[in-house]
Amino acid sequence: MNGVHDMGGMDGFGKVAPDPHEVSFHDEWQAHSFALNRIMGSAGEWNIDVGRYWIETLPPAVYLSSSYYKKWFLRLERLCLDRGLVSEAELASGHSSGPGRPLKRKPLSGPQAGVGLTRANHDQPPRAPAAFEVGQKVRARNIHPRSHTRLPRFARGHFGTIERIQGCHTFPDAMVGKGIEQGEWLYTVVFDGRELWGPDAEDGATVSIEAFEPYLEPA
Amino acid sequence: MSSNHDHDHGHNHDHEHGSELSEMQLRVRALETILTEKGYVDPAALDSIIETYETKVGPHIGAQVVARAWADSGFREALLADASKAIAQLGLQQKVGDHLVAVENTPTTHNMIVCTLCSCYPWDLLGLPPAWYKSAPYRARTVKEPRKVLADFGVTLPDETKVRVWDSTAETRFIVLPMRPAATEGWSEEKLAELVTRDSMIGTGLPKAANEVQA
Incomplete structure (x- = not known):
């Protein structure tokens, strides 16, 4: 979807503001929002792509004005409602009105749950050989799907070069759009800054994206 | 903050804190x-996850990896070829996930990492991303005017x-393998790791100079 989350190349947000006194969580609720998302995200009821989509579909004004872990919370609340894990009445009362239903997987549990917690593997068996090879010129397709995609707007329609083949991974668009784990080849595609931004590019800059095969066409 | 956290959710929180609770505190607490x-969330797991990301996972892990790459050319090559595999063989206490890619700075190329669509970040090596990494200015500007973004970092x-x-x-x-600072020949990996800043592994900073670390 052409959402406000797709920020690459936008102007007007001001300077980047590094904070030398950065902390992981400014408030306890932020830490809890984070951990609740990790636990419920491990239950197999949705995957990382679906989780992202439910942040992207927040109303644009809410997206832009909410802190990071507030967005995570709003996503989790909406997903729990959508999947029937909680009800509006329960959220209003702050208590459960009945037992939970079986989850697809047992979520993270126990006092060691955080230890050794790593990201999931996203490999999928290839359905066909890779269509592109390293060094090949390609064009990012000019597509504007209404559902989830990981092809950023700034790259669409532009010409680039396959630099790496990163393996065959779960295709986010199919995961969200069709609910299926479809493997697609993933490439690092590098674009010249001038190709993306014309005369407004900085000298010598290049930008790469990680592009799934369906995002690309031969140049 | 997790160590003194009370598991008695939903009861007497107003009294515990003795102050008005924010809307977000109330909403997170209600959902939690x-x-x-319902039995979906185990409070012990919740505390363990928070504690892990507050105290165990952080840029010190990435710094160890960078220091090893600086000290050991064989490891450097393995890291650049397959970072997840190379790091797994280091036997670090905190494991790292798959699909990690290390990209090397050279005198002619400086690498910067961004996630324009959300906030993807090498958590396993660097911990949770800083606020600026997740901010609209960084996500919007880095792909278009990286040198101006670097200027914001000095x-x-x-x-x-x-x-x-x-x-x-x-x-x-992605993680950036920064260039090894000059005048660090013969340094131990432990001491080399002190030169490695978090931002130097994202590409918004450079490692410390040799004279910035105590001899």
Whole structure:
């Protein structure tokens, strides 16, 4: 979807503001929002792509004005409602009105749950050989799907070069759009800054994206 | 904050804190209470996850990896070829996930990592991303004007250095292998790791100079 989350190349947000006194969580609720998302995200009821989509579909004004872990919370609340894990009445009362239903997987549990917690593997068996090879010129397709995609707007329609083949991974668009784990080849595609931004590019800059095969066409 | 956290969710929190609770505190607590009462969420797991990301996972892990790459050319090559595999063989206490990619700075190329679509970041090596990494200015500007973004960090690169930006649009995760600072020959890995800043592994900073670390 052409959402406000797709920020690459936008102007007007001001300077980047590094904070030398950065902390992981400014408030306890932020830490809890984070951990609740990790636990419920491990239950197999949705995957990382679906989780992202439910942040992207927040109303644009809410997206832009909410802190990071507030967005995570709003996503989790909406997903729990959508999947029937909680009800509006329960959220209003702050208590459960009945037992939970079986989850697809047992979520993270126990006092060691955080230890050794790593990201999931996203490999999928290839359905066909890779269509592109390293060094090949390609064009990012000019597509504007209404559902989830990981092809950023700034790259669409532009010409680039396959630099790496990163393996065959779960295709986010199919995961969200069709609910299926479809493997697609993933490439690092590098674009010249001038190709993306014309005369407004900085000298010598290049930008790469990680592009799934369906995002690309031969140049 | 997790160590003194009370698991008695939904009861007497107003009294515990003795102050008005924010809307977000109330909403997170309500959802957490419901999910816990339904048996979906184990409070012990919740605390363990928070504690892990507050105290165990952080840039010190990435710094160890960078220091090893500086000290051991065989490891450096393995890291650049397959970072997840190379790091797994180090036997670090905290494991790292798959699809990690290390990209090397050279005198002619400076790498920067961004996620324009959300906030993808190599958590396993660097911990949770800083607020600026997740902010709209960084996500919007880095792909278009990376040198101006570097200026916001007080970093100026030589004109002849080309900037390469990596947008983390899939499940690959990137870490920058910065250039080893001059005058550090013969340093131990432990001491080399002290030179490695978090920002130098994202590409918004450079490692410390040798004379910034105590002999």
